[in-house]
Amino acid sequence: MTILLEDARLAPPKAERWRAAAADLFSSPVNAVVTVVVAGLIAAALWRFARWAVVDAAWSGGAETCRQRSGACWPFVASNAQLMVFGVYPQDLLWRPAVSLALMAGVIAASMIPRLWSATLALAWGLVPAAVCILLSGTFFGRPVSTNEWGGLPLTLLVWMIAFAGAFVVAIPLALARRSNMGGLRTAAIIVIELVRGVPMLVALYVSRFIVPMTAPGLEINLFVSVETALILFVASYLAEIVRAGLQALPRGQTEAANALGLGYWRTTQLILLPQALRAVIPALVNLGIGVLLSTPLVAVIGMTDFLSAVREAASHEQDWPGCYTTAYFVAGLVFFSICFIASRYSRWLERRLRAAGHG
Amino acid sequence: MADHPLSHRTETVRDARRPPRAAPAIEFAGVHKWYGAFHVLRDIRLAVHPGERVVVCGPSGSGKSTLIRCVNRLEEHQKGAIRVHGVELSASSREIDRVRREVGMVFQQFNLFPHLTVLQNCALAPVWAEGVKRREAEDRAHALLAKVKIADQAHKYPSELSGGQQQRVAIARALCMNPKIMLFDEPTSALDPEMVKEVLDTMTALASEGMTMIVVTHEMGFARRVADKVVFMDNGEVVEAGDPEEFFTAPRHERARQFLSRLLH
Ligand SMILES: Nc1ncnc2c1ncn2[C@@H]1O[C@H](COP(=O)(O)OP(=O)(O)OP(=O)(O)O)[C@@H](O)[C@H]1O
Numbered sequence: 001m002t003i004l005l006e007d008a009r010l011a012p013p014k015a016e017r018w019r020a021a022a023a024d025l026f027s028s029p030v031n032a033v034v035t036v037v038v039a040g041l042i043a044a045a046l047w048r049f050a051r052w053a054v055v056d057a058a059w060s061g062g063a064e065t066c067r068q069r070s071g072a073c074w075p076f077v078a079s080n081a082q083l084m085v086f087g088v089y090p091q092d093l094l095w096r097p098a099v100s101l102a103l104m105a106g107v108i109a110a111s112m113i114p115r116l117w118s119a120t121l122a123l124a125w126g127l128v129p130a131a132v133c134i135l136l137s138g139t140f141f142g143r144p145v146s147t148n149e150w151g152g153l154p155l156t157l158l159v160w161m162i163a164f165a166g167a168f169v170v171a172i173p174l175a176l177a178r179r180s181n182m183g184g185l186r187t188a189a190i191i192v193i194e195l196v197r198g199v200p201m202l203v204a205l206y207v208s209r210f211i212v213p214m215t216a217p218g219l220e221i222n223l224f225v226s227v228e229t230a231l232i233l234f235v236a237s238y239l240a241e242i243v244r245a246g247l248q249a250l251p252r253g254q255t256e257a258a259n260a261l262g263l264g265y266w267r268t269t270q271l272i273l274l275p276q277a278l279r280a281v282i283p284a285l286v287n288l289g290i291g292v293l294l295s296t297p298l299v300a301v302i303g304m305t306d307f308l309s310a311v312r313e314a315a316s317h318e319q320d321w322p323g324c325y326t327t328a329y330f331v332a333g334l335v336f337f338s339i340c341f342i343a344s345r346y347s348r349w350l351e352r353r354l355r356a357a358g359h360g
Numbered sequence: 361m362a363d364h365p366l367s368h369r370t371e372t373v374r375d376a377r378r379p380p381r382a383a384p385a386i387e388f389a390g391v392h393k394w395y396g397a398f399h400v401l402r403d404i405r406l407a408v409h410p411g412e413r414v415v416v417c418g419p420s421g422s423g424k425s426t427l428i429r430c431v432n433r434l435e436e437h438q439k440g441a442i443r444v445h446g447v448e449l450s451a452s453s454r455e456i457d458r459v460r461r462e463v464g465m466v467f468q469q470f471n472l473f474p475h476l477t478v479l480q481n482c483a484l485a486p487v488w489a490e491g492v493k494r495r496e497a498e499d500r501a502h503a504l505l506a507k508v509k510i511a512d513q514a515h516k517y518p519s520e521l522s523g524g525q526q527q528r529v530a531i532a533r534a535l536c537m538n539p540k541i542m543l544f545d546e547p548t549s550a551l552d553p554e555m556v557k558e559v560l561d562t563m564t565a566l567a568s569e570g571m572t573m574i575v576v577t578h579e580m581g582f583a584r585r586v587a588d589k590v591v592f593m594d595n596g597e598v599v600e601a602g603d604p605e606e607f608f609t610a611p612r613h614e615r616a617r618q619f620l621s622r623l624l625h
């Protein structure tokens with residue numbers, strides 16, 4: 001029964017499903033009691049949350065109002081929004097991270113529209129992070145801003161975009177090498193992939209930040225470069241396995257047909273195999289993307305002021321703004337949750353769409 | 361099939377045949393192949409002349425697919441020599457690619473590229489393997505799609521076509537490289553019966569233009585009408601190779617007789 005219900009084509013209409021679920025919840029005395037108790041707990045939690053977020057919250061005024069109220073301190077968010085979003089980036093140059101944020105959001109939004117998938121979009125994934133780096137650092141124009149002063153949401157998105165785009169560049173050769181019939185190449189790829197996958201992301205960050213510079217005395221590596229190197233390798237090792245799975249799932253006939261037409265290994269890979277393999281693993285890619293985004297706050301441990309650290313930084317003035325920690329973390333959580341929720345709904349929509357199109 | 365296996369062969373197709381020239385288009389000289397310990401091709405000796413149509417038949421597992429896949433090196437042989445237009449197949453990938461551009465292949469499962477439209481399927485190899493301009497490749501593709509009678513489907517995806525249409529696209533795709541030789545590996549076996557004829561008709565038309573063809577098929581009506589030579593394989597060997605009329609009416613070998621009697625029932 002459950003198996004049948006999971007099959008979308010056989011699933012009954014929504015109203016029907018609700019009725020069935022409701023019937024299940026009260027199908028026996030024990031079930032009825034459990035249902036009532038759980039519903040009560042949920043209601044209590046919601047009520048407490050509503051009191052905190054609405055009834056007892058300070059909605060206007062300043063720190064003084066917050067001190068008098070026991071709920072959320074919304075004025076704090078309003079007056080610290082800039083610090084929370086942009087971190088410690090110089091106040092007078094905030095247009096740079098603002099434009100950066102818009103650029104990156106634009107590329108990410110465009111990437112969600114299948115009709116726009118093209119070589120140009122892939123190129124944008126390379127060019128936009130580069131442009132953002134130039135913009136934030138002020139290279140070639142204006143006042144230079146060191147990477148240590150970058151921060152907040154633009155930095156989190158930038159770190160994530162570069163990690164993902166860079167990982168693709170590394171992962172595809174890794175995946176191909178792992179499938180290669182040249183033994184040495186295959187072994188090398190397996191060693192790299194398994195080694196990196198066997199290490200927690202935190203360790204990868206530490207190694208890249210503290211161990212690698214020790215290998216060469218006097219070597220000084222920029223924090224941003226350390227972070228990206230670690231993340232790219234880390235993401236690439238997972239991505240390589242996803243890409244490999246996608247390639248593995250293609251019928252042999254595709255390669256044979258391409259070869260029979262006179263297309264060599266590289267053309268076959270580029271024109272026939274990768275486009276199909278990548279399309280097939282999009283849901284896995286989106287999942288990996290969400291996972292990496294949720295892991296980015298780890299970069300704070302080696303000193304980067306990502307979005308979450310910027311929020312923490314803003315909230316650290318507890319004496320001025322009592323109770324603002326909870327409010328600040330709530331906002332940060334909401335931002336992460338919204339991004340990931342949209343991404344996961346999107347992934348499900350896309351999967352359905354690709355399956356319906358018949359070439360997914 | 362419209363033709364009964366014993367009906368008379370139409371002569372029109374034969375007339376178009378050019379007289380065999382001295383150098384064979386394809387030559388197998390004592391070819392052996394093993395899959396591990398399994399001896400799949402045993403001492404194959406066979407010459408296919410330009411313009412000649414050869415039908416290969418035999419029981420399942422007898423090595424028919426392996427035989428034709430050796431011609432464009434989808435499979436490697438281990439002993440003996442295979443020559444295509446006098447060029448011996450070796451490990452040189454440049455030579456293999458050249459041979460592959462001259463030899464078109466049609467598969468049982470069509471193997472169209474599902475992420476590309478029919479037109480893109482056809483124009484892809486001319487652009488990327490031959491270096492033709494996109495416009496020219498697409499013109500060529502349109503012409504060949506018209507020839508296999510699916511000009512109006514050019515912008516559809518393969519999954520939107522029937523099996524028979526897909527197989528005709530596969531034929532057009534192979535023809536887009538202007539091959540001198542066409543290999544067919546059971547092109548109608550995966551088709552619903554009502555679509556077999558449209559594909560066989562396309563192949564017959566191709567034969568009447570003088571294309572050199574090796575066709576693995578169990579469509580004996582087609583073999584009688586179109587083939588110049590029937591090759592019967594069993595257990596990795598060419599058991600009998602000769603005139604189709606003779607093969608069908610008076611096979612010399614017991615194994616061929618058994619095979620034919622099973623096919624006709
Ligand atoms: N890659 C392979 N590895 C091992 N054995 C193989 C491989 N490919 C084919 N064979 C075996 O070689 C034999 C010949 O296969 P082949 O596909 O050439 O037969 P066939 O005459 O085309 O049969 P069918 O009519 O079923 O297509 C079969 O016994 C098959 O199991």
Ligand SMILES: [Mg+2]
Nearest residue numbers: 424425426546
């Ligand atoms: Mg076969």
